[in-house]
Amino acid sequence: xxxxxxxxxxxxxxxxxxxxxxxxxxxxxxxxxxxxxxxxxxxxxxxxxxxxxxxxxxxxxxxxxxxxxxxxxxxxxx
Numbered sequence: 001x002x003x004x005x006x007x008x009x010x011x012x013x014x015x016x017x018x019x020x021x022x023x024x025x026x027x028x029x030x031x032x033x034x035x036x037x038x039x040x041x042x043x044x045x046x047x048x049x050x051x052x053x054x055x056x057x058x059x060x061x062x063x064x065x066x067x068x069x070x071x072x073x074x075x076x077x078x
Contacts, residue, residue, distance in 0.1 A: 003027075004036035008043040015044075022062050024048075026055040 025047040027033035033049040040047035048054045066072045
C-alpha cells in the first residue's frame with residue numbers, strides 16, 4: 001500500500017500541474033496487491049495485480065489509439 005499511496009500522490013500532483021500522462025501500474029506480491037490495485041484505480045491509475053503483460057498491453061493500446069487519433073506525430077522514414 002505504501003507504493004500505491006506514493007504513486008497516487010505523485011500522479012495527483014502531476015495532474016494538478018496540468019500533466020496528464022497515462023500511468024499504468026503492475027503490482028506483484030501477496031494479497032495486499034489487490035487492495036493496492038483497487039486504491040490506485042479509484043484514483044485514476046490503471047493497476048493490474050499479479051501480471052506484467054497486461055499493463056504493457058494497455059500502454060501499447062493507449063499509444064496506438066493516440067497515434068491513430070493524431071495526438072502523436074508519426075515518424076518520417078527515409
